[in-house]
Each structure stands twice: as structure tokens, then as C-alpha cells.
Amino acid sequence: MTPDQTRLIETVRARFGDKAVTTDPDDVAPWNSDWRGRYHGAAPAILSPAATEEVAAIVALAADAGVALVPQGGNTSMVGGATPPADGSALILSLRRMNRIRSLSAPDMLAVAEAGVILADLHAAALEKGRRFPLTLGARGSATIGGLVSTNAGGTQVLRFGTMRALVAGVEAVLPDGSVHDGLAALKKDNRGYDLNQLMIGAEGTLGVVTAASLKLVPAIAARAVAWVGLESPQAALDLLRRMEERTTTIESFEIIPGDSLDAVLGHVPGTRSPLEGRHDWHVLIESVAAGVSDEPPSKLLERLLFEALEAGVAQDAVIAASEAQAEAFWHLRDSLSEAERASGPAVQHDISVPVPDMPRFMIEAAAAAEQRYPGTHATAFGHLGDGNVHFHVRAPAGVDRDAWYAGDAPEISRFVHDLVVAAGGSISAEHGIGQMKRAELERLSPPARMAALRAIKQAMDPGGIFNPGKLVALAPARGAP
């Protein structure tokens, strides 16, 4: 621990009490690595403010001392975005004690939640008032609002209501000099210059520490219907989506699943069975949700639309879940894809997006290109077709040495896949952000003008390099680094 860090920690303890400081190595350790154990930091302490003013005071002190801070919520980053540097130069700034839902208004369809509120808790609080916060993801039991805002999180229900960016009505954040940006007021129209709220969303804590957000709610689900459809190709799946979008705005999920991925689930996950009798090369899982009492019942709507699609030859077979239990069983198949893929052997995964209309061709062509370039590999793409976002996995050839493959071929394959994505005008990070994992690839694949702009913004907002060093864009280390 540097003398500056020690002084900062002691000042924080004196001003905000023992609860605001964690230095016991056993207590700090779990937060020094990411949840998958891929990145390992060495922060000597965690600072845990309980209120925005405490965050502001700590940041002002850290800025004065030149001590870097790594904001952290549920520590569920997929790209090492919340793991501190390994050189011990930064302290963790945990927002988990800031877990109040400051307000939740059913008539205004708005909630103000502090950064440390866990997503599942917000879901529950909204539901109690007949409302819904319509963004969800696997880590909902740990992921916090601050992290979700800072990573512009997505998930399985982006199709209708968008990513966090579309759901955030206001942001409160502490800037690198310790001042508070109060942008919480939920103004539907506000044109007072550059939108600092937008800049904080997806900035991965490198420009400011998000301390609270105003969030848009929607009516609670009155009824939902879940369908499983077999089709011959990703293009048929997109055609089906287009037909449905033409007729309704109630489709909330449209997930594509290759036949062999379903086979892997059926083979590896106990208790699963295929929703359809025959085998199909591709499947989609569709969820339609009714909120207003005047909406057509979603099962009736899906039935009608799918009947038309079968008639038109767009779909090969389809079934609508007859019960909530069956609907959950359909979703369980979808949610087990990653687990089944993992059980099938070492694989390298990519969180990528291309424009929606280009996705069917990309899925086929990129998989073929990867398999041809790296013989013996097996490439599959599945996920959020309606968002133009799939998880693109390339499985290692059978019998390879796991560690050698991860160290050697895997990064090369990733670069190959990313090159294809960039050639298709897509993004090498659809949902997960850049963090530390994708920084080199971001540098390699971004036009120089774009990287220059990102660096200029970081430098302008955080000239001392106080916030989340080593993530997203690299600048010189903070003054007080050892």
C-alpha cells in the first residue's frame, strides 16, 4: 500500500466509519478477481460509501492524492471491467452499500435506484406496484444498476424495449474531481448541450462513478405466450420476425438456436426434451407479452401469426407452450446453450453484432469461414437474432490440449472472427463492453480517428486518470501509482 493510499483509507475510515473501509485480505480477495477467475487484481482495500456525498468526498480525496479507484457493483463483468490492476495501484470503490430504491412511482412509470440496487430487487419492487423494469439477464441476482448503466447492458429482452440506454431516464454520477453531476430529473426533452447522461452510459466507470439512475418502467406482464419454431435457415427466421413485426409490437424475445446446439443441450442437460417431434436445422424461441387489458391475448396472437407463417412456408413446425411450466421449459433450453457448449469441449466465445438484415448471411458464412480456416473446429452462432447480436462460439478440434489451445489458437481465432465482424460493419462488443479483455482488439480494429476521439474524451473528463485505470482506453497511469 502506498502512503497516499494509506492516508486516503484512514481519512475515509475517520469520516465515514469502519463500514466504509475493508482491508482484511480475505474480505477483499473475492472482489479482486472477476467471477470467472480470469482476471486478478491486487487492490489493497475496498472503500464502500453509503451515499452520493460520501462517494463525492472519497473521489475528491482520491483526486487530490492521485489514487486511482475502480468502481464496482456486483462484479459480474464478462470482460474484466471491474477487476483492479494487478500492480496494486488502485482501490476498489464498491457501490454495494448504496442499495436504496429512492422512489418508484407506478403512475409515472419511473424508479430512481441507487447504483448498488441489485437488478432482481428492482424487478421485485416494480412488480409489487404492477410495473416491470423490462431488462433482464442471467446475472440478475448479482448485477447492480450502476454496473448495468455503466456497461449499457442488454440481455434477452432488448427487442422491444432496448438496452439500458433506452431505459435510463436520468443519471447521477460523481465526476473525477469529486463534483456531482445531477442528471436524475426524468426530462423527456432536454437540449442543453452535450448529453452527459449519455456519456456516462456505457463508459464502464472510466469517466464518472454512476451513483443512481432514473429508470423507465412499463406495465407488468398481464399475459405472455412462448413459442418454439422449427425452420430451415437463419434467413427464414429473420423473415418470420419481419412478418411478425409487420403485425404486432408485442414480440419481446426472438432467439435463434441451431439444431446441433439444441442436440448438445438435449445430450448434456438432464431432463430436457425437444419441443417439436421432428429435427430442424434451426429453431427460434419467441415470446410475446401483453400488458394493456385491451391487447389481444398473446397466445391467440402467436397462434394466428404462426399459422400464417406455416401456411406461407416460412416456418416448418411450431408449438406454443400450453402452460407457464412449458414456457419455462422452452426458456430453459435456450438458457442451457452456454452450459451445453461448455460441456462439449473448449471453445472461444464472441459477443458480436452486425446489422440485423445482414445477420442470417453472417451466421452461415462466418461459421463456414472459421471452420475452413481452422480445420477441426466447429463454429455455432445463437442468440438474439432480433437484435443482430449472436454469441459466436468456435469449439476446439477434438482431442486438442485444452491449455495450449486456449493460449495459442483461441486468440488467433478471435482475431479472425473479429476481422469478419468488422468487415460486416459490426461490433466486436455487442453487450459486454471492452473492459480489459477487448482493449487490444478495440485498438487494433478501430479507425485511428475513433480511438483518438475516445482518448481525447477520457483525457478531457478524467485528466488525472483516477477512474478505472486500464479499462476501455489506455492513458498514462494516475499520478500516485507505485
Add this chain to the structure above:
Amino acid sequence: MTPDQTRLIETVRARFGDKAVTTDPDDVAPWNSDWRGRYHGAAPAILSPAATEEVAAIVALAADAGVALVPQGGNTSMVGGATPPADGSALILSLRRMNRIRSLSAPDMLAVAEAGVILADLHAAALEKGRRFPLTLGARGSATIGGLVSTNAGGTQVLRFGTMRALVAGVEAVLPDGSVHDGLAALKKDNRGYDLNQLMIGAEGTLGVVTAASLKLVPAIAARAVAWVGLESPQAALDLLRRMEERTTTIESFEIIPGDSLDAVLGHVPGTRSPLEGRHDWHVLIESVAAGVSDEPPSKLLERLLFEALEAGVAQDAVIAASEAQAEAFWHLRDSLSEAERASGPAVQHDISVPVPDMPRFMIEAAAAAEQRYPGTHATAFGHLGDGNVHFHVRAPAGVDRDAWYAGDAPEISRFVHDLVVAAGGSISAEHGIGQMKRAELERLSPPARMAALRAIKQAMDPGGIFNPGKLVALAPARGAP
């Protein structure tokens, strides 16, 4: 004209032809003043590139020479945002020749339009393919896509589909060093660091020149219904909106009109008549639109919802337009409010927003406060209640000297109104931006941390001060200024 400007102009003429340069003072003059004649610039020439590469080349040359450029589209700014400085230090960079719709896909519900495309032309092109670009405003016959993006424009149909920020799927812009930011690919999920597209939206051409945008389309209107409702208060109006939002997502406009404003329209605008028999203190105009074939017919839906509202005592009286002509007549009343207000005498207008739930109280209390503080004035607020955005007009006392009042009392009244808006957590510019008109008020009313952040961003992105000098935030003038 400075020697640097002359050299730049001649280079542009040599490289891109006579059409790219306008120096005849008679041809330049109309673009040197804003459309209301309030701001007067003295640009010695207009540069009119025909393609993105030409914009890029011109900007690179201008950056080298230190010559400032004022991007301009339809010149319909309400805040002098496109009027060049009066000292002749900047040239106008007109985007009007870049008026191609590069693509418009009905199935993908996307258009790519160049900066100079006029809004009404985009409307027409979308309609031809059974689609709609769901943003409209009075200046639609002149306003261009580049300006609409750069001002994050709003209008009368923001309630359902949002402002430009929600409708822009991608941005192409030339940065101040002449490099091109190509963010046109319509990626629904893209988390590659700070979102430069978002930064360009609403930046008023001070960070980059928007050259094209990818824009989201929605299905064309299948049927619409327009209702006129009499009620006792703004709070009753908001209650009515809330009831409707609970039951449907098809409400696209919800405009509030005070009884005396309607009286002014009926008195000043020939051929108008009140939709309802009795007199009401407040009115709302509601438009409901059906797009999908499965939607309930909007007239039936409105009838049902308004019947319930009348039963519940939320509304006093209501009528649904029986024909398209009657619907247009209702809208004509709404659209004539500004004209009628102008005919009623000198007034100072404010484009303001507060959080939606606070708007009813604000409308009443702020009007009362202004009238009490400035005896003899008459304050009215009308407009986009559903967006929390009203036009707040304060009319001069009868018999005052027009010019003296505009020079003396009006600015003081504006500061008074803006103080009330800020106290209510609102915005002094809901729709129109800052431009040159509101720069002093932005400085006066923004927390120092916010102004520092805006300046830091401007300085970081445009260190030479090349783009739209004197708008939004003040920096030192460009190197080559006379």
C-alpha cells in the same frame, strides 16, 4: 475576407467546382441571418460540398488554415444556432447539396439519409414504401436531417417514439480534423466505448459535421383518430393521459391548450370554431394511431377510453373527429396557437421542460408567479404535456412600448421564468437547443461542474475551435479569426 479564407475558398472551387462555392453577397445574405431575422452574421462565403469526402476535404483544409465553419441545413434554428458570427470570421458550410436518401428499406424499417435531405422529403419517401418517419414539426418543409440530428429535434409526435435521439440508429460525421466518423451501421447493440453517435446528436455542429444518419422507421399510419377534450385543470389532463397510458400504447400526441389561448385563436384566426359547445378552462388534443392490422381501430379505442374518463369525472366533455377534415381542423386550432399569441401583442416565449408529473403544478404556479412579479403581464403555457414540455409565453401589459419592453422587461422576465424552471429541476431548452440565444442563460444556470465538462468535451474534440464558433459553449476563437 481574410487571406486564409480566400485561399480556402479558391482551393475548394478548384477541387470541387463552382457549385461548391457561393460568394455573391446577394446569394449569401439570406443564409447570414436566421429565419426570424433576430441574428445577423457576416460570413463572406458559403461552401457547399456534394459528398462526405468533400466535406472531409474542406474541413481538413479549414483546420489547416484555422478558418472556422458554421454547418448549416435548412436554417430554421430557433436559437440562432446556424447563424455565423458577425465578425466575418467563419464561412458557412452548407449541407443542402447532400440531399440523397442513400437507402430506404421497408422490411428493415431503416433509412439512410444525407444531412441535406429535407424532413418532408423523407416523410414522402417513407410513405411510398408503406413506412413512416415518426417525427414532425412546423419547419418540415425546410428543416434538414443534419440539423434535426444536431439539435435532437422534437416536435408534436414525441410522446410515442421519442425525439431524434431515439430515432437515430447511426451517424456519419466529419470530425474537426477532417477525419470521417462512420457510425452509420444500424447496430442495435454496440458497446465499444463512449458512444460518439450520441455525442453528435444535439451537439449543434460544435463537435462534428453530421453528413448522414441512419433513421428508424415505423409502419405507416393505417388509421388515426383525433379527439378534443375539455377539462378543468392541467392535473385532470395528466390524469387522463395516465389512464390512457395504462390501457394503450397508441397515443402519439397529447397537447394541452388553455381556454384563453383557444379564445385567442377563435378571435384571431379566420374560419376557426370550437370543437365543443361549452367553454372549458383547459383542453387537450389527443391523437391515437393504429399501424398493425390487428390493432383496435383508434376511433373505437378513443371512444371507449374517453367514455370511461367522462364517467370517472376526469374529463368534462369530449368529441372525436368524425372525418379527416375535422381532425385537420382540430390540429389547425393547436397549430394556430403561436400565431394567435403573436396577434395578441408582444410576448416573450420559453421552450421549457420539467418532469412530466410536475408539469401541471408548474404550469399553474409559474404563470401565477410571473403575473404577480410583473403586473399587467399575462402568462400562458401550452403544448406537449405528455413530454413535460410546454411553450411558456408571457405577454406584455397592454399599451407598453413594444421595443422598450423587448429590450428591457422581456430579458428580465425570461431570467425569472428560467429560474423557476431550474428550481423545478427542469430544462431551459427542451427542444430548441442553446445556439447563441441561450448561451448566457446556460452559463448562468448550469452548475460549474457541468459547464466545465461541456467545455472540456468541446476543447477535446475541437481544440482548434473550427466548428460553429460562439454556439453552445464559448471557447477562444479559431486561430485564423480576424
